[in-house]
Amino acid sequence: MTQNIQFIPGSDACIEGALYAGCDFFAGYPITPSSEVAEGLAAALPKRGGKFIQMEDEIASMACIIGAALAGKKVMTATSGPGFSLKQEGIGYACMTETPCVIANIQRGGPSTGNPTHVAQGDTMQARWGSHGDHSIIAMTASNLQDVFKITVEAFNLAEQYRTPVILMFDEATQHLREKVVIPEPGEIEVIDRIRTKIPVGEQYYPYLTDANGQRPMSDFGAGHRFHVTGLHHNIMGFPDVSPANVDALIHHLVDKIENKANELARYKEYYMDDADYVIVAYGTTTRSAIQAAEDYRNQLGIKVGVLELQTVWPFAGDIVREKCANAKAVIVAEMNMGQIVNEVKRVVAQPEKVFFSNRVDNQIIKPSDIKAALRMITGKGV
Amino acid sequence: MSDTEFDVKKYIRAQFFPQMWCPGCGHGTVMGALLRAIHDLGLDNNDVSVISGIGCSSRISGYLDFNTAHTMHGRALPTATGVKLANPNLKVIVPFGDGDSTAIGGNHFIHACRRNIDITAIVMNNRIYGMTGGQYSPMSGCGVKASTAPYGVPDRSFDLMELAKGAGATFVARTTVYHAKEAQNTIKKAIEHKGFSVVEILSMCPTQFGRKNKAGEAPQMMEWYKDNTVPMGSKKLADNPDLIQRGVFVDEVAPEYCETYQENVIDKVMKKG
Amino acid sequence: MAKGKSIEHIIDKSWCKGCGICVHFCPKQVLELNSDEKAVAARPEDCIGCKLCELRCPDLAIQIIVKEGE
Ligand SMILES: Cc1ncc(C[n+]2csc(CCOP(=O)(O)OP(=O)(O)O)c2C)c(N)n1
Ligand code: SF4
Ligand code: SF4
Ligand code: SF4
Ligand SMILES: [Mg+2]
Numbered sequence: 001m002t003q004n005i006q007f008i009p010g011s012d013a014c015i016e017g018a019l020y021a022g023c024d025f026f027a028g029y030p031i032t033p034s035s036e037v038a039e040g041l042a043a044a045l046p047k048r049g050g051k052f053i054q055m056e057d058e059i060a061s062m063a064c065i066i067g068a069a070l071a072g073k074k075v076m077t078a079t080s081g082p083g084f085s086l087k088q089e090g091i092g093y094a095c096m097t098e099t100p101c102v103i104a105n106i107q108r109g110g111p112s113t114g115n116p117t118h119v120a121q122g123d124t125m126q127a128r129w130g131s132h133g134d135h136s137i138i139a140m141t142a143s144n145l146q147d148v149f150k151i152t153v154e155a156f157n158l159a160e161q162y163r164t165p166v167i168l169m170f171d172e173a174t175q176h177l178r179e180k181v182v183i184p185e186p187g188e189i190e191v192i193d194r195i196r197t198k199i200p201v202g203e204q205y206y207p208y209l210t211d212a213n214g215q216r217p218m219s220d221f222g223a224g225h226r227f228h229v230t231g232l233h234h235n236i237m238g239f240p241d242v243s244p245a246n247v248d249a250l251i252h253h254l255v256d257k258i259e260n261k262a263n264e265l266a267r268y269k270e271y272y273m274d275d276a277d278y279v280i281v282a283y284g285t286t287t288r289s290a291i292q293a294a295e296d297y298r299n300q301l302g303i304k305v306g307v308l309e310l311q312t313v314w315p316f317a318g319d320i321v322r323e324k325c326a327n328a329k330a331v332i333v334a335e336m337n338m339g340q341i342v343n344e345v346k347r348v349v350a351q352p353e354k355v356f357f358s359n360r361v362d363n364q365i366i367k368p369s370d371i372k373a374a375l376r377m378i379t380g381k382g383v
Numbered sequence: 384m385s386d387t388e389f390d391v392k393k394y395i396r397a398q399f400f401p402q403m404w405c406p407g408c409g410h411g412t413v414m415g416a417l418l419r420a421i422h423d424l425g426l427d428n429n430d431v432s433v434i435s436g437i438g439c440s441s442r443i444s445g446y447l448d449f450n451t452a453h454t455m456h457g458r459a460l461p462t463a464t465g466v467k468l469a470n471p472n473l474k475v476i477v478p479f480g481d482g483d484s485t486a487i488g489g490n491h492f493i494h495a496c497r498r499n500i501d502i503t504a505i506v507m508n509n510r511i512y513g514m515t516g517g518q519y520s521p522m523s524g525c526g527v528k529a530s531t532a533p534y535g536v537p538d539r540s541f542d543l544m545e546l547a548k549g550a551g552a553t554f555v556a557r558t559t560v561y562h563a564k565e566a567q568n569t570i571k572k573a574i575e576h577k578g579f580s581v582v583e584i585l586s587m588c589p590t591q592f593g594r595k596n597k598a599g600e601a602p603q604m605m606e607w608y609k610d611n612t613v614p615m616g617s618k619k620l621a622d623n624p625d626l627i628q629r630g631v632f633v634d635e636v637a638p639e640y641c642e643t644y645q646e647n648v649i650d651k652v653m654k655k656g
Numbered sequence: 657m658a659k660g661k662s663i664e665h666i667i668d669k670s671w672c673k674g675c676g677i678c679v680h681f682c683p684k685q686v687l688e689l690n691s692d693e694k695a696v697a698a699r700p701e702d703c704i705g706c707k708l709c710e711l712r713c714p715d716l717a718i719q720i721i722v723k724e725g726e
Contacts, residue, residue, distance in 0.1 A: 025469055027461075046649045051468055053644075056494040060461035063454065063491075067434065067465025070452060071473070075465075093455050201429075221450035222470045224429045228396075228445055230453040231437075239399070239445060391716050400671050401715055407675030411714025419711075563711035589675075602680035605712070 004183040010174040011036035013145040013181050014104060015044060017152025018076055020183070021191055023102070024050035025073035027064035029057050029083060032116040033172045034106040037078035058083040062090030062103070069099045070229060072220030074156060074193075078104035081114055084123055085130070091165050092131030093231045095254060098163035098208065098216065100194055102155045107171040107284075109363045118363035119172040121284055124340040127167045128314045134251050136258035138265060139167040139314040143287035145179040147269075150189065151311055154267065157192040162257060163216060169313055171336075173285040173365055194218045201225065208236040210253075259315050266317035269309040270324070272298060276306025278375065279328040280358075281321065281345055283310040285365060286334045292368035297375055300383045305375065313341070318348040325349050330378045334358045334371050385425035394418045394428065396448050403442060407601020409586030410440050412560040413507050416584070417478065418447075420570035432473045434463040436488060438480035439514045440507035440586070457487030460495045463502050471501070471641040474574060478505040481522040482512045485541055489521070496550035499578045500640035505570065506543060506581065509588035517591030528595040544632045547581040554580035555633035559608035560587065562629065572631065578639050585612070585627070663705050664721040665697035671717035678709035678718055 006012070014037055018026075026045060028038040042052040051068075055061040058079050065075035079087060084105045094101050109115030110122045123130075127139040138158050142151040148170060155166040197217040199205045201224030210216050219225035228238040233250055235241035258265070271291050273279070278297075282290040287309040294305040308324050310317060325331045325345070331354060333342035339357055346352035358374040360366045376382030395418070404410050421431060431449040435441035437456035444451040450473065454462045459477045467475045484492050484506045495502060511529060512518040519529035519536045522543065526535040547555045554576040558566045566584055573580035587593065587604040598604050613619050615630030665686075674693030687709060688698040695718065697703070705722040 025465070027465065046644075046652045049649060049653070051644065051649075053464070053468060055461060055464075056490055059458065060464075060491055060494070063458040063461035064465035064468075066454075067452070067462035067467075068469035069465075070450075070462075071432075071466045071469035073469045089455055090458070097452075220470075221432050221452075221466055222429065222473050226428060226448060226450055228451045228453070230445065231455060232453065239396075391719075395716070401673065401717075404714065406673035407677060408714055411716065412677075412712055415711065415713065415716055418716075560712070560714075563708070567711070601675045601714075602677050605677060605681070 006181050009178050010145050010148050013148040014152050015040040017149040021153045021156030023074050023076050025068040025075040027053045027055050027061040028077050029061050031080045031083045033175050034078040034080040058086035062087040065101050066099050069101050070221050076102040080106045081108045081110050088130040094165040095135040096231050097229045100159040101165050104168040106175050115363045121336040136255045137314050139169050140312050141169040141284040145181045153189050160194040161192050206236045207238045262315040266320050267311035271307040273306035275304050277304045277329050279325050280307045280332045282334045289366050289368045290334050293371040296383050316344045322348045331355045332374050389422045405590045407589045409560040410507050413584050416566035419567045423571050432475045434459050434477050436479040436483035438483045440480035443478050460491040475502045481508040482520040485521045493550035496547050496552035498640040503573045503580045506583045507586045509586045511588050511592040513588040513591050543583045548633050552581045553578035553635050553637045556631040557583040558629050559585040561605045561608040662723045663703045666719040667695050668717045669694045671715045677712050
């Protein structure tokens with residue numbers, strides 16, 4: 001069989017990933033630089049019997065995918081900047097009601113309208129804490145388009161498996177870049193659907209009861225189980241219950257189901273890490289420049305620089321970062337923001353004073369030279 | 384259509400009764416009318432989905448033994464749009480408050496009307512924010528006293544019928560909790576209607592609206608709806624144009640959203656291959 | 657009571673909140689609130705089975721059962 005090789009922009013890699021994962025419902029509102037995802041799915045979904053709807057705003061789009069997910073669909077929305085802010089209440093509702101959904105946030109310069117057509121990574125903390133109240137979240141990203149495809153499939157898998165919103169933190173640069181992407185054959189990458197209850201219709205079904213396998217099997221509106229969903233603190237039956245013991249168990253569940261699985265959820269890549277004396281921690285587009293900087297230092301100076309690319313941004317892979325940075329003389333965190341993941345890295349490594357920061361917030365992609373400037377300062381040698 | 388006796392217990396989650404609403408809260412009467420309408424239509428509980436927002440009124444979803452969601456303030460209609468488009472076989476009903484539907488959810492309301500998606504919106508209009516302690520809503524009306532309008536509301540209010548009509552809803556009706564049988568029959572027609580239907584039911588909040596406006600207890604507030612509303616086009620309007628009209632203001636056939644998406648989009652592109 | 661009809665008033669006292677709506681609007685003054693502020697059928701023989709009380713009760717607390725021809 002000939003391979004399905006495509007030369008496509010990042011938005012298409014994301015779309016192909018969503019389709020591969022079985023996404024059959026998309027609701028959105030146009031915003032640069034995420035609109036291509038909506039446009040692509042508007043064309044692709046109906047061809048497979050899926051549905052696309054353009055809503056009146058991002059709040060409506062978020063609510064709409066939650067409704068469709070309750071009725072059994074694999075759902076997605078895509079947005080950017082101001083639109084991501086508008087979705088936050090709905091993201092919290094999806095966390096609270098344990099409704100699987102994927103939110104692509106194609107990051108652009110902020111705050112406010114900022115810069116619609118240029119790159120940034122300023123929403124890293126917003127992805128984690130944008131919605132009010134204690135909750136946890138999965139957020140993922142990638143630095144090349146083959147990985148954009150793969151991580152998008154994973155985002156759907158994890159949303160379904162963990163009954164949670166998953167945020168794709170791509171950015172303007174990966175969306176508009178064109179690269180070769182090999183679309184795998186069906187079955188090559190595992191596609192996971194939510195576990196549905198085996199309780200026969202007519203018998204009592206509890207939408208939030210954890211079974212012996214640690215799962216909370218779902219049902220769909222219309223499937224005959226007739227359950228209730230609320231954003232109020234609720235019990236295993238889905239009904240409001242504000243008793244302290246119940247609320248305590250609920251909040252712990254919402255946080256623990258993700259934070260306790262941080263190692264399992266961690267997707268990361270290592271470049272030249274085996275013998276690295278210096279480690280660059282990067283995620284998303286930034287990784288590309290980090291790899292170039294590492295190669296330059298190795299090839300031209302013989303200084304062993306490695307790159308740890310975080311594809312799972314949240315939950316933060318603290319154990320892995322600590323372990324991978326354990327032998328480093330210094331760690332450089334490269335981000336296109338004023339410092340968001342750098343503080344997480346400092347929090348987990350043994351010697352936070354050895355963590356340095358390389359950033360850019362001028363809407364320009366961080367360059368290898370930016371990271372090399374930090375390496376020069378640390379190592380005393382430059383290329 | 385159902386020929387069995389109406390038994391309310393078939394449609395409610397009786398373990399949560401008595402419900403949380405205050406004595407004489409009109410929202411309970413709306414709930415009764417809705418359940419009788421569903422019974423009259425002979426709908427199976429499994430085929431009904433009730434999606435509400437946030438407010439005293441929106442607590443209705445928890446009491447009903449259907450596929451139910453109590454969503455976010457103002458966001459019931461977009462959530463319901465997702466449910467309906469995902470599973471057009473469900474009868475989707477959205478009962479919510481005047482604040483929920485016309486203030487924070489006003490934009491969603493007009494767009495649901497415009498799309499003509501087959502959802503029945505039941506606006507439980509008590510002209511106040513009951514849940515949060517009696518602040519004024521876009522439906523309170525000029526001069527009404529509210530906790531945030533101690534000197535009387537300065538805003539003019541929406542005429543929900545005109546709003547729904549202007550936005551493209553294809554079934555638009557108003558009734559009151561005093562006219563409980565009429566409410567039941569109107570809801571029944573609205574659910575039967577294919578397309579977006581709006582039923583405004585003038586409800587009452589004796590606790591917040593009633594006290595602040597010296598409107599009396601629940602029976603007196605119901606009485607007010609008897610005295611101050613008339614059937615559409617009544618001759619009494621000539622003498623007193625301030626009377627509120629009840630009735631079905633719009634009932635027309637137009638392409639429904641889910642069907643249009645299926646026929647004009649999915650079926651067409653699938654045929655092309 | 658109308659001839660050939662038997663009418664039963666089933667009032668769930670734990671659901672009734674004593675709002676008085678049913679009492680106020682009963683066309684035949686059949687209903688009253690008792691000392692516990694619960695609705696009771698004080699003059700059931702006057703009931704015409706119009707069910708207005710049942711339809712308006714916000715608490716779904718009244719059921720009127722009309723049996724014909726007994
Ligand atoms: C985003 C948001 N803003 C404000 C609130 C607070 N709030 C809860 S209910 C409500 C108003 C409810 O009024 P209405 O919809 O008329 O319902 P009622 O209680 O009168 O039945 C408000 C403002 C909220 N829950 N969420
Ligand atoms: S506050 Fe008003 S709207 Fe809320 S339950 Fe009481 S009477 Fe009803
Ligand atoms: S209307 Fe219902 S709640 Fe009110 S007094 Fe009568 S029976 Fe009780
Ligand atoms: S059925 Fe009619 S007459 Fe009989 S108690 Fe109820 S309101 Fe009164
Ligand atoms: Mg209100």
